[in-house]
Amino acid sequence: MRPGLVSVNAFLLTQFRVHGATYQLPKDTTIMNHSVQVPASSTNGQQDTRRNSVNQEFLAELEQQARALEPTQEELGELFTKVEKYARGHISNVCETPAFVKSKERSVELLSSPISETGISLDDTLQLLYDYVDHEGLNSGSPRYLGYIPSGGLPHSAFGDFLAAIGGRYAGVFHSAPGAVRMENMLIRWMAEVVGYPKGAGGYLSSGGSIANLSAVITAREASGLRGADYDQAVVYMTEHAHHCVDKALRIAGMGSSIRRRVAEDDRCRMSAEALEETIAADRASGLNPWLIVASAGTTNMGTVDPLGDIASVARSNHLWFHVDGAYGAFFALCPEGQEVLSGMDQSSSLVLDPHKTLFLPFGTGALLVRDQEFLGPAHGGRGEYMRDMDSDAHELSPAYLSPELSKHFRGLRMWLPLKLLGVAPFRSALSEKIHLARYAYERLQSFEGVQVGPAPDLSIVTFRFVPEKGDVNEFNLSLTDNPAERIMKRWQDRDANEFNLALVNNLHRDGRVFLTSTRIRGTVVLRLAVGSFRTHLEHIDEALEVLSEHVRALKES
Structure with a gap:
């Protein structure tokens, strides 16, 4: 021995x-x-x-x-001073630096500076960050970042993150950090009030919309009593514009075999409540189990909002769980223009919001709200003998028992601090501004030669395309003709237009002053102008449209 x-x-x-x-x-x-x-x-x-x-x-x-690992006061002073100087420089220059730097080669140099046994100086470390991280790829803080769904970068939130990291509070369980848990729960209740949910609603702050949508799927599964043998017959209803994370969530939740119905849309690419009703009836008549409706409060593709009130009525009459993916659009409920478009969202069973989108917070801030919080615990709860001391406190619901996470970042502080410092008013005004900027861009684009615009924006995303003369198509037609000859002609015309618009967006990316993205809608390549940054104002939309015109002219001449 x-x-x-x-x-x-x-x-x-x-x-x-x-x-x-x-x-x-x-x-x-x-x-x-x-x-x-x-x-x-x-x-x-x-x-x-x-x-x-x-x-x-x-x-x-x-x-x-x-x-x-325990810096002295002098060492802390150096850290604070130099990091503050770096951060100030970044913020003061963020509006002037390119929205996109396409090169992906510079950061390869990071691989030649691996983690060492002894470390390097703070100056050298910040230089690596400056050279190989902050000046390559997307500058999501730029006011001319108009692609995908613009995210936040609100400076006030950065201080919240700093304080959360310094304090080191574990925000998952009430016993560990009562104040941190109460802060998150208060924010959940505030969001529930914003969207019109009743007092019995609950939820948690997540890392983003993908995890929140996964939690919603799992909550709906458990609330409906579905088990493995039921999955093959369970039917999910959504449109072709539903975010891909919903399908991903079904697979991760073990429901990859469930049936997905892509419900027909109207001419604005919104779910047809009438078609939904008919599809549910047909599935039920054939012996299937209609289970879940997933509607969008602002699709990523076009920013369109499904007719939520009508869909809620269908869900209610058929006893289906009604989930709304509002990761992009739900916070527009803060402003009058958004409230009108989002009518009916308050009737959903569950709802996803992303504060890191239209509340302008840092990446990694999502939220799930459930109309009846009693459904969250059975879907996500768990106990361990090593948690006995923590379990003894039941004053507040703990996020760890309502979500997949046990280890949890103190996300509430990055959201609470700016809201407490600034109040809701500037956020409401900023969201109204984004809607009106999108409407302004939509109107201006209609005056551009050779431009076809998509549907008028519901929120803050504008879709459009340029059509070269040789591929002229009379309108931005989202429907398919039944005439075979017309189909062939449209396919050839669209091919020319598609190639032109793909070349246009690639040229914009190489330029980097303005960042827009492309997508395909029913086979047609279109460009997207998404207004979402708190730094984006009228001057930046005008600049973006001027850069766009410049590249269209150059491409036509080439």
Whole structure:
């Protein structure tokens, strides 16, 4: 046997003594043959003294080396000063730097500066960040970043993150950080009020819309009592414009075999409530189990909002779970223009919002709201004996028991701080501004030669395309003709237009002053102008349209 280890059979011995100390073994008879670490036995007292002395010296050496993790006040001062200077420089220049730098080669140099045993200076570290991270790829803080769904970068939130990291509070369980949990729960209740949910609603702050949508699927599954044998017959209803994370969530939730129905849309690419009703009736008549409706409060493709009130009526009459993906659009409920478009959202069973989109917070801030919070616990709860002390407090619902996460970032502080400092008013005004900027861009684009615009924006995304003369198509037609000859002609015309618009967006990306993205809608390539940054104002929309015109002219001449 190795020195310092004593093998004990729990059936034969319940306690033993070593060097005058008594060691009590567990009385649980299911525990067998434990090895207990004890000081090495010796008849030579001097040997023990020497060993203890060596251990103390060794511990002192380790402590000295580990002290680097505990910076002195002087070292902290240097960190604060230099990082503050770097951050100030970034914020002061963010509006002037390109919206996109297409090169992906510069950051390869990071691979030649691996993590080392001894570390490097703060100046050198910040230089690496400046050279290889902050000046390549998307500048999502730019006011001319008009692609995908613009995210936040609100400086006030950065201070919230800083304080959360410094404080080190564990925000998952009430027992651990009562104030942090109450802060998150208060924010959940505030969001529930914004969207019109009743007092019994609940939810949690997530890392983003994908995880929140996954949680919604799991909550709907458990609330409906579905089990593995039921999945093949369970039907989910959504449109072709539903975010791909919904399908991903179904697969992760073990429901990859469930049936997906892509419900017909109207001419604005919104779910048809009439078609939904008919599809549900047909599925029920054929012996299937209609289960879940997923509607959009602002699709990523076009920003369109499904007729939520009509869909809610269909869900209610058919006893289906009605989920709304409002990751992009739900926060527009803060402003009057958005409230009108989002009517009926308050009737949903569950709702996803992304504060890191239209509340302008940093990446990694999502939220799930459930109309009846009682459904969250059974879907996400779990217990461990090592959590017994934490479980004893039931003053507030803990996020750890309502969500997939046990280890949890203190996200609430990045949301709470700007809302407390600024109030809701500037957020409401900013969201109204984005809607009106999108309407302004839509009107101006209609005056451009050779431009076809999509449907008028519901929120803050405008879709359009340029059509070269040789591929002229009379309108931005989202429907398909039944005439075979017309189909062939349209396909050739669209091919020319598609190639032109793909070349146009690639040229815009190489330029980098303005960032727009493309998408396909029923096979047609269109461009998207998404207004979402809190820094984007009228001057930036005008600049974006001027850059766009410049590249269209150049492409036509080439």
